[in-house]
Amino acid sequence: MNDYAISVIVNGVTYERRIPPRRSLVDFLRDDLALTGTHVGCEHGICGACTVMLDGVPIRSCIVYAVQADGASITTVEGLSPDGSTLTPLQDAFVECHGLQCGFCTPGMLIAATALLREKPDPSADEIRDELGGNICRCTGYQQIVEAVQLAARTGGTR
Amino acid sequence: MIVERPAPAVETTAESPKHRYIGKKRRAVEHRRFVLGRGKFAGDVTLPHLHHVAIVSSPHAHARILGIDVSAALALPGVLGVVTGDELCAQTKPLRQYLDMPGVDWFPLAGAVARYAGEWVVAVVATDRAIAEDAAELVEVTYEPLPAVLDPERAMADGSPPVHASHPSNVMYHRTFVWGDVDAHFAAAERTLQARYRWHRSATVPIETFAVVAAWDVGTNMLDVWASIQMPQYPEQLATALGIPLNGVRVHFDVDVGGSYGVKRGIKHSVLTAYLSRRFRVPVKFVEDRLENMRGGDMHGPDRIFDVEAAFGDDGVVRSLKIRTIDDEGAYPGRSPLQMGKPVGAIVGAYKIASVRYEVVAVVTNKAGQVAVRGFGQAPTNFVLELTMDRVAAAVGIDRLEVRRRNFIQPQDFPYTIPSGTEYDSGDYPTVLGKAERLADVDALIRWRDDARAHGRVAGIGVASCIEPGGGNAIFQALFNPKDDSTTFPEGCQVKIDRHGTVSAQIGVASSGQAHETLVSAVLGEEFAIDPDQIRVIHADSLAGLPSQSPVASRMAIMLGDASVGAARRLKAKMLEIAAYRLGMSPSDCVWDGTGVRRADGTGEIVSWMEMVRIAHVTYHKLPPGMDPGLQAQFVLEVQNSGRLPTPDGRVQMYPCQSFSAHVVAVEIDRGTGKVSFHKYALAHDCGTVINPDIVRGMVMGGIAHGIGAALYERFVYDDNGQLITQTFADYMMPTTHEVPPVEMVEHETPSPLTTMGQKGVGEGGYMSTPAAVVSAINDALAPFGTRIDHAPATPVDLLERMR
Ligand code: FES
Ligand code: FES
Numbered sequence: 001m002n003d004y005a006i007s008v009i010v011n012g013v014t015y016e017r018r019i020p021p022r023r024s025l026v027d028f029l030r031d032d033l034a035l036t037g038t039h040v041g042c043e044h045g046i047c048g049a050c051t052v053m054l055d056g057v058p059i060r061s062c063i064v065y066a067v068q069a070d071g072a073s074i075t076t077v078e079g080l081s082p083d084g085s086t087l088t089p090l091q092d093a094f095v096e097c098h099g100l101q102c103g104f105c106t107p108g109m110l111i112a113a114t115a116l117l118r119e120k121p122d123p124s125a126d127e128i129r130d131e132l133g134g135n136i137c138r139c140t141g142y143q144q145i146v147e148a149v150q151l152a153a154r155t156g157g158t159r
Numbered sequence: 160m161i162v163e164r165p166a167p168a169v170e171t172t173a174e175s176p177k178h179r180y181i182g183k184k185r186r187a188v189e190h191r192r193f194v195l196g197r198g199k200f201a202g203d204v205t206l207p208h209l210h211h212v213a214i215v216s217s218p219h220a221h222a223r224i225l226g227i228d229v230s231a232a233l234a235l236p237g238v239l240g241v242v243t244g245d246e247l248c249a250q251t252k253p254l255r256q257y258l259d260m261p262g263v264d265w266f267p268l269a270g271a272v273a274r275y276a277g278e279w280v281v282a283v284v285a286t287d288r289a290i291a292e293d294a295a296e297l298v299e300v301t302y303e304p305l306p307a308v309l310d311p312e313r314a315m316a317d318g319s320p321p322v323h324a325s326h327p328s329n330v331m332y333h334r335t336f337v338w339g340d341v342d343a344h345f346a347a348a349e350r351t352l353q354a355r356y357r358w359h360r361s362a363t364v365p366i367e368t369f370a371v372v373a374a375w376d377v378g379t380n381m382l383d384v385w386a387s388i389q390m391p392q393y394p395e396q397l398a399t400a401l402g403i404p405l406n407g408v409r410v411h412f413d414v415d416v417g418g419s420y421g422v423k424r425g426i427k428h429s430v431l432t433a434y435l436s437r438r439f440r441v442p443v444k445f446v447e448d449r450l451e452n453m454r455g456g457d458m459h460g461p462d463r464i465f466d467v468e469a470a471f472g473d474d475g476v477v478r479s480l481k482i483r484t485i486d487d488e489g490a491y492p493g494r495s496p497l498q499m500g501k502p503v504g505a506i507v508g509a510y511k512i513a514s515v516r517y518e519v520v521a522v523v524t525n526k527a528g529q530v531a532v533r534g535f536g537q538a539p540t541n542f543v544l545e546l547t548m549d550r551v552a553a554a555v556g557i558d559r560l561e562v563r564r565r566n567f568i569q570p571q572d573f574p575y576t577i578p579s580g581t582e583y584d585s586g587d588y589p590t591v592l593g594k595a596e597r598l599a600d601v602d603a604l605i606r607w608r609d610d611a612r613a614h615g616r617v618a619g620i621g622v623a624s625c626i627e628p629g630g631g632n633a634i635f636q637a638l639f640n641p642k643d644d645s646t647t648f649p650e651g652c653q654v655k656i657d658r659h660g661t662v663s664a665q666i667g668v669a670s671s672g673q674a675h676e677t678l679v680s681a682v683l684g685e686e687f688a689i690d691p692d693q694i695r696v697i698h699a700d701s702l703a704g705l706p707s708q709s710p711v712a713s714r715m716a717i718m719l720g721d722a723s724v725g726a727a728r729r730l731k732a733k734m735l736e737i738a739a740y741r742l743g744m745s746p747s748d749c750v751w752d753g754t755g756v757r758r759a760d761g762t763g764e765i766v767s768w769m770e771m772v773r774i775a776h777v778t779y780h781k782l783p784p785g786m787d788p789g790l791q792a793q794f795v796l797e798v799q800n801s802g803r804l805p806t807p808d809g810r811v812q813m814y815p816c817q818s819f820s821a822h823v824v825a826v827e828i829d830r831g832t833g834k835v836s837f838h839k840y841a842l843a844h845d846c847g848t849v850i851n852p853d854i855v856r857g858m859v860m861g862g863i864a865h866g867i868g869a870a871l872y873e874r875f876v877y878d879d880n881g882q883l884i885t886q887t888f889a890d891y892m893m894p895t896t897h898e899v900p901p902v903e904m905v906e907h908e909t910p911s912p913l914t915t916m917g918q919k920g921v922g923e924g925g926y927m928s929t930p931a932a933v934v935s936a937i938n939d940a941l942a943p944f945g946t947r948i949d950h951a952p953a954t955p956v957d958l959l960e961r962m963r
Contacts, residue, residue, distance in 0.1 A: 022289065031287075036203035037196020039417070041366040042449045046888035049366050077196030084195065091194040095186050098853035101672030101861060103193025104367045104417030110194065129896040136888070138365055138418050139672045141860030141925075142896045144853070 006070040011079025021067050026050045028066035029076060037077040037107050048135030051108035052076050058115045077107035089156035090114055099148030101139035108135050113149045122153050180684045180691050181916055182849050187674040198415040201370035201387040202446045210239055212435060212445040213291035215281035215298045216455050217273035220307035220525040220881025224271060224300060231297035232283055237290040240439050242282045244268035251434055252400050254426055257494050258332050259640050262325030265491040267431035274322055274490035275525050276882050277454025284435050284443060307525040307881045311487035314524045322490055322523040331492050332521040332639060336809040338578035339514025344479035348470035352550055357950035358539035360462035361873035362532050363865055367417025368452040369425035373433040374442035382433055384410045389419035389671050391708040394701040400430040412698040416671035421531040422458040453886040459875050460532030461498055462487040465543045475555045475562040477510060483518040488529050495529035496521035498536025500635030504581040504813020505537060505626040508544045509588045510566040515578050525881050533865060534923040538930060542951060545623040545931035559622050560596060564589055580810025583817040587909045591843045592821040594905050599823035599841035617828040617962060621936025624821045625928035628814035629920015631712025632801040638811055646802045649795050650718035651705025654683060654726040656790035658776040660769050663695040666719060667704030674854050675715055679723045681850055686727035688753050706795055713920025716850055717816055718796055724915045725794030737774050738766035740783040799913040816911045816919040818846040822932035828940050830962055833955030835871055837900035845907040848917035855921050856904060862925020864899045870933035871952050
């Protein structure tokens with residue numbers, strides 16, 4: 001199979017690469033671009049660990065081929081903080097509320113919650129639980145995650 | 160509308176000493192790297208010339224391997240090599256198992272016989288994972304299917320197909336312990352009851368699969384390993400299996416582990432990967448895919464049948480218990496049978512039961528191997544204990560909470576020795592249960608339930624209590640294998656104060672979400688009276704670090720906490736000596752005051768932190784004669800109240816510290832779908848002195864979520880042909896935000912007398928109590944139907960059947 005040339009913008013940087021058509025987007029991000037913040041939990045679209053933003057919409061990068069992202073703009077967890085080191089209100093709230101333990105589901109949770117807060121700046125607990133229902137966390141029991149999103153909504157959403 | 164509740168304040172029984180940092184809200188220092196996407200997980204590790212592995216698995220539950228043709232795989236461009244079980248079994252030593260089982264060998268790849276569907280048979284190494292997978296598909300294995308046995312009771316019977324032909328039977332261990340006068344207590348009892356329970360196979364299934372990178376260096380003859388590991392004696396077992404000196408294995412513990420809860424014991428993955436690296440002289444990475452993990456990762460949890468008898472009075476007071484446990488270990492028992500040993504240390508739960516007969520049977524079948532799972536076998540045992548207390552309550556017509564109160568070990572009884580020989584350190588069970596009752600508002604719950612029933616709905620209230628032993632030790636090894644006399648289970652910490660006066664600590668473990676850097680820095684900050692956020696904690700590799708047994712057994716607050724205190728106090732004693740010499744005083748006449756040292760009578764100048772640091776590191780002429788320069792101290796702690804062998808009748812001191820919790824839940828079951836939803840989840844919890852309230856709460860909440868999974872959803876189901884049919888996340892159902900309700904929790908502190916701060920363990924209790932509490936509520940809901948559930952998980956299909 002021939003490699004394909006793609007051009008994608010990831011966290012504001014344009015990358016041009018030749019890749020095999022079967023390479024998943026998450027493998028492309030992790031292996032080709034060394035952006036290892038996005039994680040792989042199941043590779044069949046259930047756990048949400050691989051969630052990234054594709055043209056502003058959260059998607060599961062394990063069930064999208066990298067070639068499908070040709071021309072798209074992608075945000076991964078590494079791109080949430082504008083300078084890569086100052087925490088966004090959401091990231092800060094996850095730390096403050098202990099909304100994580102091992103940190104493995106966290107990048108996907110942050111992307112999903114970022115999308116939620118853009119849509120609904122002041123979500124109820126039920127709405128948060130609905131939106132994050134596709135991201136599995138085995139560590140926290142979710143409660144401190146919900147509290148973190150609520151805190152972020154109060155302190156500044158996705159700023 | 161669901162209302163999320165903030166963590167409540169901690170309430171204390173005893174007068175707690177004044178702490179600067181212990182018990183206070185503090186952010187976990189680890190979190191910053193995770194929210195920035197800068198965690199370093201084993202799967203993120205990359206090295207020059209790194210190669211990748213894919214696995215060929217057996218499609219048969221039991222089969223002889225007649226031949227393997229690897230020529231097509233080897234011909235594929237990018238493939239470096241292929242290794243079969245024959246080669247690996249000849250070139251490595253069997254993986255460590257803990258029972259004495261002659262003829263039962265466990266290797267990373269099956270040799271002559273594959274013993275379960277999904278067992279790994281061949282490994283392919285290639286330049287990338289996709290090519291390795293392509294090549295794996297080209298490997299031709301010829302099998303001769305053999306009869307398989309999947310039911311543990313059938314496997315125990317005469318005439319069962321043997322799982323290991325070289326072992327006389329499928330029963331790998333069978334022992335009956337009797338502690339106290341069980342026969343007399345049963346004979347004298349006003350009442351007895353009998354019940355059978357089933358705890359089906361599930362596991363804690365972290366979102367990260369097992370990942371390992373191994374690099375054999377031909378120049379230094381050293382093996383470097385990065386792995387998502389949570390396992391005692393991992394470097395030792397690697398060295399033994401590979402036949403290399405232990406000082407030639409360097410395991411890097413500065414790897415973030417993406418959840419474990421007991422199961423990240425990828426020793427077979429690691430031996431395989433290390434072997435491949437040495438064999439092909441390239442660094443090799445193996446990241447299990449989800450199928451390799453679920454079918455072949457040997458990470459399933461306990462799978463048990465319990466037969467229980469209880470002897471009790473009309474007053475609901477239980478005198479004696481008989482418990483028989485059959486555990487289906489799968490094909491390779493490994494360490495898992497010891498999970499029937501750990502419950503010995505809390506075999507009567509929180510109750511003053513005078514005698515116990517405990518029979519354990521470890522049996523092998525043609526299923527994936529088991530591994531340690533959160534609580535090390537005590538979640539199923541507590542499930543059975545608590546459901547039995549519910550049955551006792553029903554038999555005598557007394558409220559379930561009241562029956563527990565009548566049986567509780569009382570606060571004045573501590574230290575209290577249970578019939579199996581374990582001394583409980585401290586507790587106040589009636590007070591904690593009372594707090595759970597008030598928090599849940601049980602009277603209101605009863606009104607809610609009765610009203611729901613009056614309207615034709617199916618609703619119930621459940622209750623469970625739980626002892627959570629913490630601290631860990633190795634005693635079940637000797638208990639289940641007289642050839643094993645291990646009694647040491649240490650944890651170490653090394654602390655340094657450098658020339659600039661900053662403090663760093665080295666710990667010898669990787670963390671999988673327990674925030675050990677936060678723990679150690681808080682403890683050291685408290686000891687040195689300095690801001691914990693200024694203290695750096697690093698995870699040393701296995702050659703640089705001190706002995707450690709990894710974060711198992713709810714032990715790190717207890718063990719790593721006190722090892723850190725020990726190292727800090729050694730350093731403080733040295734600094735005190737330095738300061739006293741400088742003041743021309745005897746050390747006994749000087750005291751610490753904040754971060755400096757002064758005369759004990761409070762007069763005169765303070766020798767400052769930086770002055771002591773400078774004397775230690777720079778001005779040797781000011782150092783007390785004969786003292787070593789520098790400021791560094793190590794402390795290796797043996798488990799408190801441990802280190803003894805079992806008595807001949809199998810009485811043991813299991814873990815030193817006993818945490819306690821009481822859960823009250825209310826559920827409603829949908830009559831049309833069988834779905835269980837929570838109206839209330841409340842608990843009171845006591846793990847002694849709390850070091851970090853958010854971390855304690857998170858541990859409990861996470862355990863509850865696992866417990867809800869085990870109670871209602873999660874099960875590894877094998878079909879009659881021995882094929883695992885719940886092997887993806889689409890069939891193995893794990894709770895999401897929709898299935899885990901908001902939980903209300905109150906924390907109570909009964910300090911342990913055995914630890915420096917009064918702390919106890921916290922990692923496992925949620926998982927040990929929740930399945931019992933949830934099924935207790937289901938049974939209350941089913942009572943009007945005259946039926947009950949005695950197994951976990953209680954799936955919607957089970958419940959629909961019961962409500963017919
Ligand atoms: S890894 Fe993509 S959904 Fe699980
Ligand atoms: S923090 Fe570990 S899986 Fe969510």
